[in-house]
Amino acid sequence: MTQSLRQVWQYRGLIGNFANREIKGKYKGSLLGGAWALINPLATLATYSLVFGFILRFPTPTAGNGSLTSFPVYLFTALVVWNFFYAVTTSGMGALVGAGPLLRKIHFPPYAPVFGSALAVLNQTAIEFGLLFVVYLVVLNLSWTILMVPVLLLLLSAFALGLGLLLSIANARFRDVNYIVTVVLGLLFYASPIIYPITLVTDMYAAHPWLQVYEYNPITSFVEAFRDVLWHLRFPGLGRLAYLTVVSLGVLALGWTVFQRKSADVSEEL
Amino acid sequence: MSVFPTGAAPDVSPSPAVTAIAVRDVTKKFRLHNDKKTNVKELFSARQRISRHDDFWALKGVSLDIPAGRTFGLIGHNGSGKSTLLKLVAGIHRPTSGTITSSGRVSAMLELGAGFHPEMSGRDNIYLNGSILGMTRRQIDAAMEEIIEFSGLGEFIDTPVKVYSSGMYVRLGFAIAVNLDPEILIIDEVIAVGDEAFQRRCFDHLYELRRKGVTIVLVTHSLSLVADLCDEAAWLDGGTLRAVGPAREIVDQYLSTVNEREAAADTASAASSSTPGTSTPPDDDIVGKTARRGSGEVRVTGVRYLDADGGERKFLSTGRACTVRIDYEATSDLSDVTFGLAFVHESGVQAAGPNSGYGPDAFPVPAGRGSVDYSLDTLPLQPGEYLLSVAAVDKGHMYDYVDRAFVLKVRADDVVTEPGLVRMPGTWRHDPAPSAGL
Numbered sequence: 108m109t110q111s112l113r114q115v116w117q118y119r120g121l122i123g124n125f126a127n128r129e130i131k132g133k134y135k136g137s138l139l140g141g142a143w144a145l146i147n148p149l150a151t152l153a154t155y156s157l158v159f160g161f162i163l164r165f166p167t168p169t170a171g172n173g174s175l176t177s178f179p180v181y182l183f184t185a186l187v188v189w190n191f192f193y194a195v196t197t198s199g200m201g202a203l204v205g206a207g208p209l210l211r212k213i214h215f216p217p218y219a220p221v222f223g224s225a226l227a228v229l230n231q232t233a234i235e236f237g238l239l240f241v242v243y244l245v246v247l248n249l250s251w252t253i254l255m256v257p258v259l260l261l262l263l264s265a266f267a268l269g270l271g272l273l274l275s276i277a278n279a280r281f282r283d284v285n286y287i288v289t290v291v292l293g294l295l296f297y298a299s300p301i302i303y304p305i306t307l308v309t310d311m312y313a314a315h316p317w318l319q320v321y322e323y324n325p326i327t328s329f330v331e332a333f334r335d336v337l338w339h340l341r342f343p344g345l346g347r348l349a350y351l352t353v354v355s356l357g358v359l360a361l362g363w364t365v366f367q368r369k370s371a372d373v374s375e376e377l
Numbered sequence: 378m379s380v381f382p383t384g385a386a387p388d389v390s391p392s393p394a395v396t397a398i399a400v401r402d403v404t405k406k407f408r409l410h411n412d413k414k415t416n417v418k419e420l421f422s423a424r425q426r427i428s429r430h431d432d433f434w435a436l437k438g439v440s441l442d443i444p445a446g447r448t449f450g451l452i453g454h455n456g457s458g459k460s461t462l463l464k465l466v467a468g469i470h471r472p473t474s475g476t477i478t479s480s481g482r483v484s485a486m487l488e489l490g491a492g493f494h495p496e497m498s499g500r501d502n503i504y505l506n507g508s509i510l511g512m513t514r515r516q517i518d519a520a521m522e523e524i525i526e527f528s529g530l531g532e533f534i535d536t537p538v539k540v541y542s543s544g545m546y547v548r549l550g551f552a553i554a555v556n557l558d559p560e561i562l563i564i565d566e567v568i569a570v571g572d573e574a575f576q577r578r579c580f581d582h583l584y585e586l587r588r589k590g591v592t593i594v595l596v597t598h599s600l601s602l603v604a605d606l607c608d609e610a611a612w613l614d615g616g617t618l619r620a621v622g623p624a625r626e627i628v629d630q631y632l633s634t635v636n637e638r639e640a641a642a643d644t645a646s647a648a649s650s651s652t653p654g655t656s657t658p659p660d661d662d663i664v665g666k667t668a669r670r671g672s673g674e675v676r677v678t679g680v681r682y683l684d685a686d687g688g689e690r691k692f693l694s695t696g697r698a699c700t701v702r703i704d705y706e707a708t709s710d711l712s713d714v715t716f717g718l719a720f721v722h723e724s725g726v727q728a729a730g731p732n733s734g735y736g737p738d739a740f741p742v743p744a745g746r747g748s749v750d751y752s753l754d755t756l757p758l759q760p761g762e763y764l765l766s767v768a769a770v771d772k773g774h775m776y777d778y779v780d781r782a783f784v785l786k787v788r789a790d791d792v793v794t795e796p797g798l799v800r801m802p803g804t805w806r807h808d809p810a811p812s813a814g815l
Contacts, residue, residue, distance in 0.1 A: 118508075118511075120508040120512070120513055120514055121508040121509055121511075123508075124504055124505045124508045124509075125505075127501070127504075127505075128494045128497060128501075128505055131494075131496060131497055131501070132494060132496045132497070135496040136496075208491065209491055209492045209509070210469070211469065212469070212485070212487045212488045212491035212492070213467075213469070213485055213487070213491060213492060213509050213510070214467050214468030214469050214483070214485065215509050215511070371471050372470070372471055374469050374470060375407070375470060
């Protein structure tokens with residue numbers, strides 16, 4: 108364990124450069140450049156707010172400060188979390204395949220482009236979280252619970268990175284994985300309380316007890332934890348934190364082990 | 378270009394006992410590409426594949442030690458496994474069995490500029506490539522000026538590499554690979570880049586690295602380069618090691634085997650052809666580059682190449698004794714016939730045009746078949762393909778002339794390091810004491 112950490116640390120420069128390459132290449136050649144990092148999530152937010160907040164009118168619980176009930180802000184809190192998870196999980200696949208020509212010519216650890224692309228996502232996430240904090244600051248919905256955000260982000264990073272490692276090495280072998288993941292993550296998005304409050308599901312427990320499985324979805328748990336500390340301004344609960352810690356570290360350990368075992372010959376498969 | 382400062386490294390063996398790269402019983406199996414399943418559908422499609430046989434063994438048990446501080450060449454014909462061995466040493470592939478241990482940071486130049494990102498500037502790409510080679514940012518910063526200077530890119534270093542010309546691209550790639558302080562440098566056929574001036578600088582730099590004690594492993598088809606630059610060489614043949622030793626010896630062994638093999642192939646094809654014993658085509662089959670001319674009293678029927686022992690050969694060797702035998706057929710007795718030969722290099726340059734002499738030196742030719750020999754103690758022609766023209770004339774009168782109708786292949790028995798068409802037979806002398814005056 109410590110040995111792998113030391114190895115990763117030794118290649119931090121390379122990982123950083125891959126991240127740099129990802130970020131610099133992303134909006135090159137576009138007219139608005141980095142502004143897309145802001146426009147994209149806002150456009151998604153506007154669409155979902157219109158459909159689910161205005162037309163379908165999902166109920167919005169009152170926020171921790173007792174007055175805030177804005178559906179877009181409620182939605183954005185979860186959307187930021189989802190975007191981060193989605194980007195980290197999926198970017199590794201493209202990064203590893205994209206590094207193929209390089210891996211066939213130069214020796215370097217194959218996890219470097221995967222980690223690099225994950226690191227590059229932080230750029231986007233920082234922008235989105237920054238925006239979110241500004242909004243909460245304006246509406247005065249802040250509390251000490253915000254200190255939990257880094258902890259939760261760290262856990263979510265571990266979870267998404269572990270999943271990303273698994274998916275990218277699977278995708279190197281079978282390129283179908285990329286397409287399957289798009290479909291599955293599309294389902295997962297609606298199977299998590301992102302565009303709707305979790306009460307829509309929990310209210311049905313009495314009629315359909317099997318629905319309690321819903322809460323074991325780690326994304327559900329993550330979204331609820333983030334909403335707890337950012338929207339409701341309350342501690343997410345030790346049970347939930349313990350569950351997230353176990354799941355995240357487990358997934359990361361699994362992803363790392365599988366990736367290290369399978370990636371030694373990856374240069375022949377890309 | 379080919380004049381290398383070979384004497385530049387008198388002290389290349391500071392500690393010959395130290396091994397930089399140890400290769401032990403290494404095998405490498407590649408599964409041939411068509412067998413690979415890259416999508417899940419194929420994985421689940423029930424057809425049982427019989428194809429466990431299309432494994433390709435690129436290396437079949439190779440062991441060798443590459444000593445530290447030496448320049449080591451890998452030679453062998455295409456498909457012999459040299460590049461595979463290089464990739465294993467560079468850590469790009471894993472050996473199927475056996476071990477490779479290298480002490481020192483390996484910097485591999487398998488393709489120049491392979492890791493460049495087109496949208497990033499030259500400078501950013503130096504950081505990226507440097508970090509791929511395992512350098513820290515501080516080390517890269519230290520080498521930055523040198524790299525920019527060496528690549529000759531100057532003001533273009535901060536523009537995206539996508540606007541670079543292909544020459545600028547490889548120059549930057551080479552500059553990065555050699556300037557980032559490698560401990561073991563691996564080079565695969567990539568030295569022939571850039572213009573003449575840049576190539577010169579590349580070689581100068583390689584010699585300097587060699588002098589500094591950098592271990593260099595080189596794969597190239599240029600045998601003269603191996604003989605000049607390398608201290609030692611290994612010869613791979615069909616995935617196994619044929620010989621290891623001093624570069625020149627190995628190259629000479631390799632060359633003589635290649636020549637033997639070609640000769641064997643030639644005799645095999647000659648034996649299977651309809652006219653055994655002679656390679657002379659029938660009279661009518663001689664087709665020159667231009668129409669055949671002459672009155673026809675003497676007609677050239679063929680040309681044969683003989684080695685020093687009088688044996689017929691398909692090719693001749695530079696520097697060896699040989700004979701060119703012209704077969705002819707005369708329809709009547711002629712008193713003064715002069716035979717002439719022209720050796721035209723494949724590039725179109727006429728290298729030589731000897732004739733048998735006029736007047737009293739001319740040959741009397743009786744009616745019937747006969748032959749004329751042109752003999753050389755040492756063949757001065759350098760390796761290559763030559764076309765032979767043959768003429769039979771009597772002063773102003775032309776009996777026969779076939780223009781560039783015969784192919785003469787010249788091979789080298791040892792390494793050729795001289796440029797040009799011919800090897801000049803001169804001797805060098807130098808008197809170190811001033812010969813005259815003060």
